[in-house]
Amino acid sequence: MRYLSKAVLAIVILFNFKAGLSQATGKDSVEAAIEKISQHDIYETSYAVGFAGHPSMQFELFKTLVAVASNDQLLELATHHKNAVVRLYCYQALKKRQALIPGYLTEKFRKDETPVETLDGCIGATRKVNSLINEDIFGPFEVEWKGQAKN
Helix, strand or coil: CHHHHHHHHHHHHHHHHHHHHHHHHHHHHHHHHHHHHHHHCCEECCCEECCCCEECHHHHHHHHHHHHCCHHHHHHHHHHCCCHHHHHHHHHHHHHCCCCCCHHHHHHHHHCCCEEEEEECCEEEEEEHHHCCCCCCCCCCCCCCCCCCCC
16 A cells, blocks of 8 residues: 555656646747747748758748747747747747737838848748738648637
């Protein structure tokens, strides 16, 4: 009986530790995705890019943002991050989720003339942020957000 109690206690501790680790991992994965998006610093808008049609790394990172980041995180990053590509992807993630986007943020993006390098398939260009916000990037894909509420 004593061994059974210790085993149950060990299992409870293990599950609590694992749950805490999962929460930290979610936050860490958002921070890692933001860091990689910022380092790559190209606004890719299609699933495959380049002449050989390699899978878009930015698309995978964007899916991480859509799946893991909270709306509050996305809103904060879209509003204040220093990197324009990060701001664009966070704004697009909010749109993909059909989240409520405050008017001040939409207005900020409409006025943003920061130039960014873009890649759509194998076509590269330099465009301004305000010319990119209304485009549907990556086409339709299933939004699998792990949050509680859309707003």
